Amino acid sequence: xxxxxxxxxxxxxxxxxxxxxxxxxxxxxxxxxxxxxxxxxxxxxxxxxxxxxxxxxxxxxxxxxxxxxxxxxxxxxxxxxxxxxxxxxxxxxxxxxxxxxxxxxxxxxxxxxxxxxxxxxxxxxxxxxxxxxxxxxxxxxxxxxxxxxxxxxxxxxxxxxxxxxxxxxxxxxxxxxxxxxxxxxxxxxxxxxxxxxxxxxxxxxxxxxxxxxxxx
Amino acid sequence: xxxxxxxxxxxxxxxxxxxxxxxxxxxxxxxxxxxxxxxxxxxxxxxxxxxxxxxxxxxxxxxxxxxxxxxxxxxxxxxxxxxxxxxxxxxxxxxxxxxxxxxxxxxxxxxxxxxxxxxxxxxxxxxxxxxxxxxxxxxxxxxxxxxxxxxxxxxxxxxxxxxxxxxxxxxxxxxxxxxxxxxxxxxxxxxxxxxxxxxxxxxxxxxxxxxxxxxxxxxxxxxxxxxxxxxxxxxxxxxxxxxxxxxxxxxxxxxxxxxxxxxxxxxxxxxxxxxxxxxxxxxxxxxxxxxxxxxxxxxxxxxxxxxxxxxxxxxxxxxxxxxxxxxxxxxxxxxxxxxxxxxxxx
Numbered sequence: 001x002x003x004x005x006x007x008x009x010x011x012x013x014x015x016x017x018x019x020x021x022x023x024x025x026x027x028x029x030x031x032x033x034x035x036x037x038x039x040x041x042x043x044x045x046x047x048x049x050x051x052x053x054x055x056x057x058x059x060x061x062x063x064x065x066x067x068x069x070x071x072x073x074x075x076x077x078x079x080x081x082x083x084x085x086x087x088x089x090x091x092x093x094x095x096x097x098x099x100x101x102x103x104x105x106x107x108x109x110x111x112x113x114x115x116x117x118x119x120x121x122x123x124x125x126x127x128x129x130x131x132x133x134x135x136x137x138x139x140x141x142x143x144x145x146x147x148x149x150x151x152x153x154x155x156x157x158x159x160x161x162x163x164x165x166x167x168x169x170x171x172x173x174x175x176x177x178x179x180x181x182x183x184x185x186x187x188x189x190x191x192x193x194x195x196x197x198x199x200x201x202x203x204x205x206x207x208x209x210x211x212x213x214x215x216x
Numbered sequence: 217x218x219x220x221x222x223x224x225x226x227x228x229x230x231x232x233x234x235x236x237x238x239x240x241x242x243x244x245x246x247x248x249x250x251x252x253x254x255x256x257x258x259x260x261x262x263x264x265x266x267x268x269x270x271x272x273x274x275x276x277x278x279x280x281x282x283x284x285x286x287x288x289x290x291x292x293x294x295x296x297x298x299x300x301x302x303x304x305x306x307x308x309x310x311x312x313x314x315x316x317x318x319x320x321x322x323x324x325x326x327x328x329x330x331x332x333x334x335x336x337x338x339x340x341x342x343x344x345x346x347x348x349x350x351x352x353x354x355x356x357x358x359x360x361x362x363x364x365x366x367x368x369x370x371x372x373x374x375x376x377x378x379x380x381x382x383x384x385x386x387x388x389x390x391x392x393x394x395x396x397x398x399x400x401x402x403x404x405x406x407x408x409x410x411x412x413x414x415x416x417x418x419x420x421x422x423x424x425x426x427x428x429x430x431x432x433x434x435x436x437x438x439x440x441x442x443x444x445x446x447x448x449x450x451x452x453x454x455x456x457x458x459x460x461x462x463x464x465x466x467x468x469x470x471x472x473x474x475x476x477x478x479x480x481x482x483x484x485x486x487x488x489x490x491x492x493x494x495x496x497x498x499x500x501x502x503x504x505x506x507x508x509x510x511x512x513x514x515x516x517x518x519x520x521x522x523x524x525x526x527x528x529x530x531x532x533x534x535x536x537x538x539x540x541x542x543x544x545x546x547x548x549x550x551x552x553x554x555x556x557x558x559x560x561x562x
Contacts, residue, residue, distance in 0.1 A: 160514070
């Protein structure tokens with residue numbers, strides 16, 4: 001049996017840390033929160049330094065997003081799931097650019113958090129509906145070219161929050177919906193600044209057969 | 217009218233003395249030339265006057281100079297002792313020409329008339345020492361002609377002003393009438409607009425009032441929910457907010473929230489300017505689906521500069537037919553209904 005996934009929770013609200021720990025412990029299989037703290041130090045020191053995934057609150061005690069901390073974590077190869085109060089498209093895109101594996105808003109529930117954490121532990125991206133909306137609305141100069149089907153999957157996943165529903169509507173299987181979402185994230189991982197987490201994400205996509213070496 | 221007077225005086229009263237005393241002018245050709253020149257100026261003025269257009273400034277100024285020159289020439293050609301008498305046909309006539317040329321410019325007219333009179337008098341005095349009788353006759357003619365012409369000038373001015381006032385009053389009356397008509401039309405539009413936008417509310421209220429709709433039935437309650445949401449959205453429509461579309465979508469959510477439906481709203485993309493009729497059509501599926509929802513619903517607004525998409529997923533069945541500008545697509549599966557309205561900015 002594979003070893004259990006471990007996580008460290010960085011959030012300035014104790015109630016949120018407790019809630020996240022509870023949700024992750026309730027996953028199947030459970031995810032162990034090995035450290036937590038109101039400060040990013042928790043992810044660098046002690047047990048937190050070895051955790052598989054960092055659940056990171058972007059607004060630590062201030063209104064400005066902690067992009068610097070996020071960048072340093074990603075540059076060190078730490079797999080980060082950003083967990084934020086705000087549904088802000090630009091901030092979400094910026095986090096992906098810096099190398100976060102997922103951007104999740106606190107309005108999105110336990111299911112998304114558990115899935116995002118498990119995916120991150122395996123260097124896989126997870127795209128929750130709000131992030132899909134941000135990607136679908138992305139009109140920046142540097143955005144990657146998406147196929148019509150990929151764009152439609154993004155939009156309908158954002159609208160319905162149900163992969164089964166998207167699959168039924170587009171006449172494809174739920175796993176195809178997932179591959180489309182992952183392929184979109186691979187495209188995003190290959191633009192902008194380089195980060196070990198992005199490289200690992202692309203490498204994992206090749207291992208999974210999502211993209212070929214020739215596509216690079 | 218002035219033009220006619222000038223023409224008639226020139227033809228009727230001017231030509232007779234010219235012909236009768238023709239041989240006595242020194243030389244006769246100067247008098248002929250002056251006569252023809254004056255006739256030419258009248259004809260030129262006719263080009264504008266008959267089209268009821270004001271004389272251009274250059275025409276008025278040039279014409280005045282020419283007329284004054286012709287007058288001097290005609291006066292200079294007079295035989296002795298003829299000043300202000302019958303052979304001096306030009307004196308009175310030129311005054312009429314000046315009236316035609318400068319009727320719209322009173323200060324210039326007065327100046328020109330004064331110049332004309334002064335020139336004639338000077339020429340008269342230079343022509344030799346006049347006798348007392350001659351002076352008296354000349355004064356009477358001068359006075360008679362000049363005062364008559366000044367009186368006509370004053371009359372023209374008065375008529376002009378009255379005509380202007382009458383035209384302004386008529387224009388004001390017309391403007392008021394148009395405004396009243398527009399206001400009445402706007403009022404009618406507002407009433408029909410409200411009746412349309414009130415949607416299901418009026419027939420529902422009528423049905424409740426006369427007992428044909430039973431408020432205990434789920435159908436009636438659903439209709440009430442829809443009407444309430446429609447009203448709530450209608451009230452939000454005229455609010456001055458930075459993002460009217462999301463504001464109206466939120467208004468639709470309010471009523472559903474109060475009915476205990478769990479509704480999530482997700483918005484992505486920058487604000488796009490959507491006109492009110494398109495907003496009405498875009499929110500129609502949201503209203504209908506939320507009114508039919510049983511427990512939960514998700515509403516999403518996705519905007520790009522090319523396309524605005526408002527979608528709703530709810531557990532309940534509902535149907536909305538879109539419009540040409542805002543087509544609506546729907547899809548149902550396992551009791552879930554998805555509806556999406558799309559609108560393309562121009």
